[in-house]
Amino acid sequence: MKKQVLKDKVVIITGATSGIGEASALVFGRNGAKVVITGRNQEKLDRTLGQLKSQNIEALAILADAASESDNKNMAEKTISHFGKIDILVNNAGISMRALFQDLDLDVFKQVMDTNFYGTVYATKYCLPEILKSKGSIIGISSINGYRGTPARTAYSASKYAMNGFLEALRTEVMNQGVHVLVASPGFTASNIRNGALTAHGESQGKSPRDESKMMNPEEVALAILKSTLQRKRDLVLTTQGKMAVFLNKWLPSMMDRIVYKEMANELDSPLK
Numbered sequence: 204m205k206k207q208v209l210k211d212k213v214v215i216i217t218g219a220t221s222g223i224g225e226a227s228a229l230v231f232g233r234n235g236a237k238v239v240i241t242g243r244n245q246e247k248l249d250r251t252l253g254q255l256k257s258q259n260i261e262a263l264a265i266l267a268d269a270a271s272e273s274d275n276k277n278m279a280e281k282t283i284s285h286f287g288k289i290d291i292l293v294n295n296a297g298i299s300m301r302a303l304f305q306d307l308d309l310d311v312f313k314q315v316m317d318t319n320f321y322g323t324v325y326a327t328k329y330c331l332p333e334i335l336k337s338k339g340s341i342i343g344i345s346s347i348n349g350y351r352g353t354p355a356r357t358a359y360s361a362s363k364y365a366m367n368g369f370l371e372a373l374r375t376e377v378m379n380q381g382v383h384v385l386v387a388s389p390g391f392t393a394s395n396i397r398n399g400a401l402t403a404h405g406e407s408q409g410k411s412p413r414d415e416s417k418m419m420n421p422e423e424v425a426l427a428i429l430k431s432t433l434q435r436k437r438d439l440v441l442t443t444q445g446k447m448a449v450f451l452n453k454w455l456p457s458m459m460d461r462i463v464y465k466e467m468a469n470e471l472d473s474p475l476k
Contacts, residue, residue: 232258236260275328311403315401320362344387354464385439387427424441
């Protein structure tokens with residue numbers, strides 16, 4: 204892949220202070236893009252910005268909560284003011300949860316939807332006018348959970364199904380205006396999302412219930428997203444397990460109910476009995 208394939212392109216990546224977001228900022232930046240990163244923690248933002256600048260990547264860091272409409276509006280305005288345009292938006296900011304729905308506070312459900320789904324809606328709304336001008340790309344970092352719901356992750360599954368539906372409808376609206384829309388579904392990826400997953404009452408889970416060493420690493424995912432963006436692909440489903448889950452859920456859904464229940468029940472400290 205040529206080093207400057209994204210030369211002079213302006214890329215916004217939400218939730219870019221760890222995991223897939225941070226890796227994407229570095230990968231897109233190394234390939235010539237000017238990168239705008241957002242996050243809710245100033246210290247983490249400064250650390251990621253330092254990494255980007257140490258690699259001579261032109262970058263801007265904006266403190267923003269994906270769940271805030273006003274923060275997303277400000278993100279778009281600051282990007283346009285600083286770089287003059289927006290070419291690519293990567294809707295990456297997200298949180299997870301793990302608890303049985305019967306035990307789950309609805310405030311936690313809403314928090315997950317506000318970040319994962321409405322965060323995508325808000326960012327896309329305020330960046331779309333510039334992306335229409337540039338005939339650029341809108342990318343949603345979704346999940347296999349956007350194709351197959353999993354028990355004890357009702358809010359997360361709902362947020363990813365909603366994201367997929369929103370982006371599919373939007374893609375069809377703008378497909379004759381030169382705008383590319385990609386839904387990327389990474390499958391299990393070694394990142395902080397499971398460590399920070401919310402419990403039934405909104406506390407951070409604190410540790411991953413799965414073996415992270417057997418998962419894709421964030422840079423592998425970021426490289427696949429970059430390649431799919433350059434090819435202007437419609438969908439990206441990663442890992443053999445992820446592709447099998449999507450296929451089997453479409454054709455053998457009842458069997459998948461049993462497979463998924465067993466898989467989730469075997470997690471460390473699973474709430475499933």
